[in-house]
Amino acid sequence: MRVTFTVNGRPQQADDVWEGESLLYVLRERLGLPGSKNACEQGECGSCTVRLDGVPVCACLVAAGQAEGREVVTVEGLAQYADARSRRTTQDTTATQDTTDTTDATTAADTTTATDATTATDTTAAATRQPPPLAPVQQAFIDTGAIQCGFCTPGLLIAADELLERTPDPSDADIREALSGNLCRCTGYEKILDAVRLAAARTTEAR
């Protein structure tokens, strides 16, 4: 079958998809986006977490066909997604708009990258404005030592970014609850907590 959907603001099409294939398989093996990870493929570890129409989901548990016509954000598009959100939030301080509509955020991300849709996501030289290469959560994970082997990192980043989107100043208990579906075997989670606290503080300061 053919599946057509939007990934990181760009229209994508996958052909000859077998009905049993997961969204994760299509992203990784058919669309060349292996950033979402395949640690358990049974919805227990969260390392394949992506946003599906704004909702964090385990891509391994979503049949590829279910993504038809919908919007997906993966770790590869997180920086643009977060950048578009922050610009929208900044605009919102002058114009009163709904800040929780994530579909709008992806559309905004699209406008920054669509000018050169054939290049990789991180080379947006043709765009009029260079978006930052890293979302605040990505930079915070690097700065705090929250990345060791890094296999859980993409899913944690998506989940942590989604937490900060709805809860800009989370308590530790909020962070633990939001990230409880994401297993990490290396860090013992302490640095991950540090990273989310740091990203929250930086984002709040920047406003």
Next chain:
Amino acid sequence: MGPGRTPTPTKPRQGAATRGTIGESTPRPDGILKATGEFAYSSDLWHEDMLWGCTLRSPYAHAEIRSIDVGEALAMPGVHTVMTYADLPAETHYGLEVRDQPVLAAGRVRYHGEAVAIVAADHPETARRAAARIKVEYAELPLVTDEATATAPGAPVLHPGRTDRHAAHAPHPNIVHRQPIKRGDVAAARARADVVVRRDYEVGMQDQAFLGPESGLAVPAEDGGVDLYIATQWLHVDRDQLAPVLGLPADKVRLTLSGVGGAFGAREDLSMQAHACLLALRTGRPVKIVYNRYESFFGHVHRHPAKLAYEHGATRDGRLLYVQCRIVLDGGAYASSSPAVVGNAASLSIGPYTVDNVDIEALALYSNNPPCGAMRGFGAVQACFAYEAQMDAVAAELGLDPVEFRQRNAMEQGAVMPTGQRVDSPAPVAELLRRVKARPMPRPGGSADVRELPGGLSNTSHGEGVVRGVGYAVGIKNVGFSEGFDDYSTARVRLEVLGGEPVALVHTAMAEVGQGGVTVHTQIARTELGVAQVVLHPADTQVGSAGSTSASRQTYMTGGAIKHTCEAVREEVFRRGRERFGADHPGWADAELLLAGGKVVTEAGEVIGDLAEILGGDAIDIEKEFRHRPTQPFHPETGQGFGHVQYSFCAHRAVVDVDTELGLVKVVELAAAQDVGKALNPLSVVGQIQGGTTQGLGLAVMEEIVVSDGARVRNPSFTDYLIPTILDTPSIPVEVLELADDHAPYGLRGVGEAPTLSSTPAVVAAIRAATGLRLGRVPVRPEHLTDT
């Protein structure tokens, strides 16, 4: 300034003027790639025309294979080949220490999940379906599942005709290796003891549960060889096992490290390496194999489950007189690294204490249970759970504070191990215990937020039935390969001037598995060469072996190799400088020289040469090996010998809340203190300690591979094998001591494993304190706490 910190230097040191040198929390060089999803793990690889490989595994733990029919599988559209034992081209067995494991089952399977056949197809699901259509006729055989069934009269011998080096002194052919250690006079000491405590303990089978599944891509080469892109812990030992199996000379089996999603010991043995290469060479197409989580539980060795019997005797004033212990490790169907695990379990069996009289026996069985081998802590974890429980029990008998009792018996530098080895570097055991005990306690329980209580969001208690407990433990782990093993690493360093700037290229075969070796390696090169630009060459087999990323050894060994090679490069810079510019400045002849900021500088800080001028267009390119000091094998009967390179110590204090009615445990805080000799990258050091601590917590209250009902694995999934989530993991405050070991590069001490040891017994001691139960087995389950 903490004790043991290097004092402020009175003159410039090599590297002092460069940013990002040792001692700084330099960010990971692969951090951005990992945070953006661009880092290529072994499961992310793709090649035009590649096929997918899949393994058929045995549903039985012990059976004869009567016949295999691959016809139906082979006839499926999209299937390119099916291979069984009969199709193997050369050597049919492999193994880390003993080559006893068949690449594909040779007429007999010895454990549930043993590889029987492999398939290559154009889609992973096609490969899986084809594997399911292979018809194998099995005839089940009697099982060996524990010491009794392994050594009973008439027990099935799992590996008849053994010729390995341990066979001669193994008391039974189903015993892989046995190591006794005897010192002093236990019988006489027992007669003098005021208090004797004898108890049995048991440790369940723990899984490493790395997140990146076993995976890799094998690409057949035009020269008839193969290029394998792989996640492993030791490229060269993989190659040494692969080449005979493929029937190729070693130089035609080229391995390149791919991104590794954690290891913790589980990537020491081969998993899919030989299978992918065999399928690639057979089909002439690149072959990728990626295990799913289910297969991963069968695809690697686990931590040895153990049964331990301990007897401690002490005087009334709290001095340990003797320890007698027997440790039975279940090695499962194949040897893997069981002999070395036995050596560790035996030599570290009494913990970081001074005891003059010991009678120790450790052994590993062959059985039809899943093969067990390396996991973080490697034989020292099982012993630590038992000896620390004993220390608490003896202290209780004596009416002494458990920390005070430990401190009275704690070893110090100069102490003698049961093996007779003198501990010749700092051993701050009492100090580590003092530090974790001195920490302020976390605030009392009774929180209004259910998320802070046992049971958490399940909302099972609002504080009723919840009791707090506190427990302590300390452990000892060896660093590096022991018992006379020729343990070395290799580094190639190339220094040249590119675009006017000196650049160092560092090439090693070190497997970066997440621990941050790549970070400290760049720090070491910057330190030793005084250059800002350090480039790491991908790890591969085109350079000499780095040894294994295990035994807490890579910073010591490959870090040591880079330091050693950089020193040679530096000397060569000075030699060339003297040759060309020696007459220009007297400093070339008599000053101690440093490299800083691309210049040659005297110890007084005067610049006397420029790297760009000295090197010109020529590079300095040196490859050297580095060895730690030699060790000795343990004597087969007495266990005496200078067996270990270095020791590493960590202590924990656990604070837990237990819902005594439901048997639910919430670890509230797990504080650690560890001596690391020298923290080359403090952030990474703390990350290692917190990560190891959490794996120990997992063993204490959650993690066990359940093997039952015909030696079958019952819970091969993250649904049923639970590892700690962020909700299960408490705050882990860490105190780091830096007491230099003069034998080691920069005085450093291997960090990765020690925190995995004491974490488990500290948590269980805290649960005992809360419940008053004896709890001789880990993981502790709710039914153990509620007697249900």
